[in-house]
Amino acid sequence: MHPFRYDRAQTVQGALESIGKGKNAAFLAGGTSQIDLMKEDVHRPDALIDIKRVPLSVIMALPEGGLRLGANATNTAVAYNEQVQKRYTGLAEAILAGASPQIRNMASTGGNLLQRTRCPYFRDTAMACNKREPGTGCSALGGINRVHAVLGANEKCVATHPSDMCVALAALDATVQVQKPDGGTRTIRFKDFHRLPGDAPQKDTVLEPGELITSVDLPAFAGRSHYLKVRERASYAFALVSVAVALEMDGDTIKTARVALGSVAHKPWVVEDAGKRLQGKKPDAALFRSFAEEAFKDAKPLEHNAFKIPLGKNTLVRALMEMSGLMPLPGEAATRIVLAGHPEDVRTAMAELATSRRYIVSAACVSAVPESPLGSLPVQVGVSYAAEVTDRSGSDALLVLPGSGVT
Secondary structure (H helix, E strand, O other), X not given: OOOOEEEEOOOHHHHHHHHOOOOOEEEEOOOOXXXXXXXOOOOOOOEEXXXXXXXXXXXXXXXXOOEEEEOOOEHHHHHOOHHHHXXXXXXXXXXXXXXXXXHXXXXXXXXXXXXXXXXXXXXXXXXXXXXXXXXXXXXXXXXOOOOOOOOOOEOOEOOOOOOOHHHHHHHOOOEEEXXXXXXXXXXXXXXXXXXXXXXXXXXXXXXXOOOEEEEEEEOOOXXXXXXXXXXXXXXXXXXXXXXXXXXXEEOOEEEEEEEEEEOOOOOOEEOOOHHHHHOOOOOOHHHHHHHHHHHOOOOOOOOOOOOHHHHHHHHHHHHHHHHOOOOOOOOOOOXXXXXXEOHHHHHHHXXXXXXXXXXXXXXXXXXXXXXXXXOOOOOOOOOEEEOOOOOOOOOOEEEEOOOOOOO
């Protein structure tokens, strides 16, 4: 391991002052990835500024309705936060899909954003790697490139970004709050925080030297989110492909949509036209398949990773199907029910059921006023509205609301 100076900061200002004293200094929080890279002689800082005692661990509500995740908040604290689990479910799913409980107990929010690639050539100092040593070449181009990028790569670098959490944050349109060495601050949209390789693959983010992440802010979001990860084994494995989806519904149509892909590019890959292509549409498999084809239209496989393109398309379709209620979510026994009752009773019941992924409403019956419009009801997608319950096939239960007159 390369010799280095160790400083312990107590404040943000102290951390910024300490890092300014070294030519190649780095901040240290959880260290779950950084220390490994130092042991492998890939990361060689001349100073480490320990910021674990800097008060940046708070998870707090924002005035406009969003949620602030302090940069030092551990992955465990974020994943099990009540507001995250309730309002940003996809983020909790993403965090819990990665690493182990022990690592999540140590790993920080800010550190997660700064993970380096898991490309084996980057981590092997005997191999040429433009990301590790600019100008030496990319060994993955002519090597084993099964897990490498199919989107946004070039001849300089075909590495992928490894974080699960970052894919969810990109889909949620989070922002990164940064403290500058001169005392100023800046806000970076998450989709702009990480870089494509371009001519400088050694730079993973747009952070300037000496800048410190202080928090990640989640916007107010009335919809629901979901994260789906495909990997070669059930646990402790990085994704081959992952998808994060954030949908807000207006009755049975999509009001807003954001989609991000993981492990297919040098950065979390935001599907830029998701909202435009899905907004105002009723979810169905054909729509989602068409959307997936468009999302991967510019994909360019390498020698060993062509399978990632159909895998990515299928994973994207499945994530959208699960999120919209057309497929049950993994690990949950979805109960299909038929609702029968007066409009206001049905509206209330559907609103309550829509907060749980364990129920899929397959039909809504309005016994008293069949012509009443129900399109604005806050329900899960895939609902078919009927004036009376005539077909219960595929449903596990009929829920008759009190006073409906339905038998």
